[in-house]
Every structure is written in structure tokens, then in C-alpha cells.
Amino acid sequence: MEKDTAPASTNTSVMDVLFTEKCDIEILDATKSISDFMDDKIKERHSVDSEVPFFVANLDDLFQKHIRWLRNLPRVKPFYAVKCNSTPAVIRVLRILGTGFDCASKGEIELALSLGATPDQIIYAHTTKPQSHIKYACTRGVDMMTFDSEEELLKVSACHTKAKLVLRISVDDSKSAVRLNQKFGAKLSKVEKLLERCKELDLEVMGVSFHVGSGCTDSSAYRQAIEDARHVFDTAILLGFQMRLLDIGGGFPGNEDFHIQFDEFSEVISEALDEFFPADSGVQVIAEPGRYYVESAFTLAVNVFAKKVVMDDVTEIRGADSDTVMMYYISDGVYGSINCLLNDPAHTNVAPYLHRVVDSSERRYQSIIWGPTCDSLDRVTDTYWMPEVHVGDWLLIDNMGAYSVSVSSDFNGFDKAHVYPVLSAHTWNMNVSHS
Numbered sequence: 001m002e003k004d005t006a007p008a009s010t011n012t013s014v015m016d017v018l019f020t021e022k023c024d025i026e027i028l029d030a031t032k033s034i035s036d037f038m039d040d041k042i043k044e045r046h047s048v049d050s051e052v053p054f055f056v057a058n059l060d061d062l063f064q065k066h067i068r069w070l071r072n073l074p075r076v077k078p079f080y081a082v083k084c085n086s087t088p089a090v091i092r093v094l095r096i097l098g099t100g101f102d103c104a105s106k107g108e109i110e111l112a113l114s115l116g117a118t119p120d121q122i123i124y125a126h127t128t129k130p131q132s133h134i135k136y137a138c139t140r141g142v143d144m145m146t147f148d149s150e151e152e153l154l155k156v157s158a159c160h161t162k163a164k165l166v167l168r169i170s171v172d173d174s175k176s177a178v179r180l181n182q183k184f185g186a187k188l189s190k191v192e193k194l195l196e197r198c199k200e201l202d203l204e205v206m207g208v209s210f211h212v213g214s215g216c217t218d219s220s221a222y223r224q225a226i227e228d229a230r231h232v233f234d235t236a237i238l239l240g241f242q243m244r245l246l247d248i249g250g251g252f253p254g255n256e257d258f259h260i261q262f263d264e265f266s267e268v269i270s271e272a273l274d275e276f277f278p279a280d281s282g283v284q285v286i287a288e289p290g291r292y293y294v295e296s297a298f299t300l301a302v303n304v305f306a307k308k309v310v311m312d313d314v315t316e317i318r319g320a321d322s323d324t325v326m327m328y329y330i331s332d333g334v335y336g337s338i339n340c341l342l343n344d345p346a347h348t349n350v351a352p353y354l355h356r357v358v359d360s361s362e363r364r365y366q367s368i369i370w371g372p373t374c375d376s377l378d379r380v381t382d383t384y385w386m387p388e389v390h391v392g393d394w395l396l397i398d399n400m401g402a403y404s405v406s407v408s409s410d411f412n413g414f415d416k417a418h419v420y421p422v423l424s425a426h427t428w429n430m431n432v433s434h435s
Helices: 014-020 034-047 059-072 088-097 106-114 131-139 150-159 188-200 220-238 262-276 291-297 312-318
Strands: 026-028 054-058 076-081 100-103 122-124 144-147 164-168 176-178 204-209 214-216 245-247 284-287 298-310 325-330 364-370 379-387 394-397 418-424
Touching (some): 026 034, 034 418, 054 059, 059 076, 059 088, 059 262, 059 418, 076 088, 088 100, 088 418, 100 106, 106 131, 131 150, 150 188, 188 204, 204 220, 220 262
Parallel strands (some): 026 418, 100 122, 144 164, 164 204, 204 245, 245 284, 325 364
Antiparallel strands (some): 298 394
16 A cells, blocks of 8 residues: 555544444554455354355555545545445545535435534535435535526425525536436536526525546546536626536546546646636535545455356357366355446456465466356356366455445345455554544
8 A cells, every 4th residue: 555644634533533433443453454354254254154245445545545635636625425335434434534425315415414424514416306305405404416407496496495506517428438418417508598597596506516427538528527617607607606616526536457547637637727717716626536435445255155167068159268167156246246247337347366375377267257146147257267266265356345335236135245344553543634
């Protein structure tokens, strides 16, 4: 893990906050590593004859990601996207670090508030909200929320007259794996009419938001979107609105394997902000990172509970050169924690590896790995080469923190993976600002 200095601190330690909240977080002493912790949990599973999968959530990784964010984007306050991974320990740690929260429903608002977030630390960032959810936000003092249509304005006018509205605009997301702007965002040609309707309804508009899509492969998309937002600001100001917030959305990579790194995105964003929203403009800039914070922090451990050795009939179908194909059945799959293979175009590949030590001389076999359910769509790998695995072995999969825990199901009655959040003693004793 890269070493770095901690954010500006007070005299309050992580321990002071988390201990009083009685969090279910394992603290690793200086002699114990994440790998040691993983070994212990697998031994525990063996001792009770359990194949239930589990995650180890390295919360130190969240701290390092936050430090990197502060260094690269000092003007942009992150509002973590709760939908990405709603593990309570993640929410608590990010709250301690001083992030806000992007919530998309009454349930996510309830969760954030229950874990210590204050109403002003939440943006209700969903442009199509059930009326009952708007009323709930109103009763809890969550005022900042997005919109992109006249119909949404009518609901807000009826349910939350004190709302501080953020107009979400449609931007170019053609270079992203997950495109959002067909579903959300007002076209620039419709902006002036929407703002005029806000005036008629006596609603406050405080800012503009956008999202370039998840798995963005072109950093220039942020520059164009920020320029588009500037035009909307100018239109709103001419209509008499006091515009003071820019929300640049999400789309930031969560691990170092992505072909465009966070540093490149942040450089483009910073330059565009300096040009269109300079520091003396009085505009607060926020973002909605999700996978950036959690993807690399979670490792999934799965048990191999069944195995088949198959010959030419399968290899002919798969076009393999080898005459032996191994088929393994593991305790989690695409209906559980590995649902990214079905539901997340920004994460379409996983690379399981053996928990045990592998000798370099061990023969590799083409391996097909299946999830535990009775559905043939539940396939984790196809043409994947790895050493022979035995029933009872455990496989590990890294970079599994984004859209895994929060989207998994118990289809076929298989247990969901348990999450074990861990924190090093060094981080446990770190002083941080948690205002």
C-alpha cells in the first residue's frame, strides 16, 4: 500500500469515533497482515465445515483513496455514492473522513443518517423520486436534490417547498461503459424552459449536476461537461438564480488496472474547473465517486465445492487446444457477489486465484468456473487457465467492492457473502477530521 500523509487532523482518532459506535471492525495489530486475516477466516470455515463465501474489506484502502482524492482534487468534495456499496463500516469510515453522501432513495437516506451523516451532508441525487421519498427527505431536513423534468418539479413543489434544487443536465457519455444520459439529464435545449418553470413555482435552484457515465474511457468528457455546465450557470444567473454548486458526478476508476488512471482524470477536471469555475467564483464543487473508493478495498473468498474433469466434448465446443478441461463449482456467482458479470459493463472480467501457494511448475488447465445456482447463466469464467484446483480449496478474487455487496441476491437459497471489515492499528490510531 502506498504510504502518504494523513489529511488535516483534529485531536480525535478513528478509534475514538468507531469504538464509541461499537462497529463490527477487526483491528489488525502490527504483526498481522490482511493475508494472515484471510488465512484465519478460511481455517475457521474449515473447522465448522462451511463453504459460505466472504469478503475481506481493507478499510485502510479507503483512507489511502481519500488522501489521494484530497491531493489530486482539493477543490472537489466527494459525496460517496451509497448505491455502490452500502456496507455500514464503509459509510462510517467515509463519514469520519468528512465525505458527503449521494443517496438515491429513502432507504439510502435512512442508512446514511443512521450511521451518523447529517442532512446537509446528503444530496438526494435521483432525478425521478417517489413522492413518499421526497416527503421523507423533507421531514429529515435533506434539502439538496436533483431534477431534470417539469413533472419532477411539480412533485417537489407539492412535497418539499424548501428544497435546494440541482439541475441535472445530459452530457456526452458515448465513451463510457455504463451510459446514463439516455435515462437521466435534461437536454441543454430544454434548460431555459425548466428554469423558467422553477421561477413560476417559486422553487430554489442552487446548482447543476452531470454524470459522464461509469467506466469512462475519455477524460475529455469531463471538460466538455464542465463547459456545458458553465453555460447552464450563465442562463440560470440571467434568470435571477443564485447558483453556487457544481456536481461533476462519478465515473472515476477504482483500481490501477483501468487503462486511464485517476491522475489523468483529475488533471483534466482541475484544468477545466480553473477555466470555467475559478476558485474565486464562489461555486462549491462536489462529485459522486462510488467505485473509486471501494472497488480495490474488497477481496472475495469463495469455496470450490464440486469439480468435474471433462474431455473432448467440451473442448471442441470451446475451441481449446488441450484435451482436458476442468469444471469447478464455487460458492458464489453471478446471482450473488459476482453479479458484475451480468450487471456492470464497467467490470466484465474477474481473475480468481488459488488461496494456497502455487508452484510455478504446476501444470495449467483450461478451467470453466460455475457459480452455485442451477442456472446455466451462472458462469464466472470460460477460457481461463489455472493450476488444478481440488474440492475444498478456496479461490480469491480481488477488486470486488463495487456493485457486488449491494446488488447480490440469495437466489436458489445460497447464502450471501459475509463482509469482514478490517483496519490496521496504525489507521485505527490516526487522527482525522470528521466534521
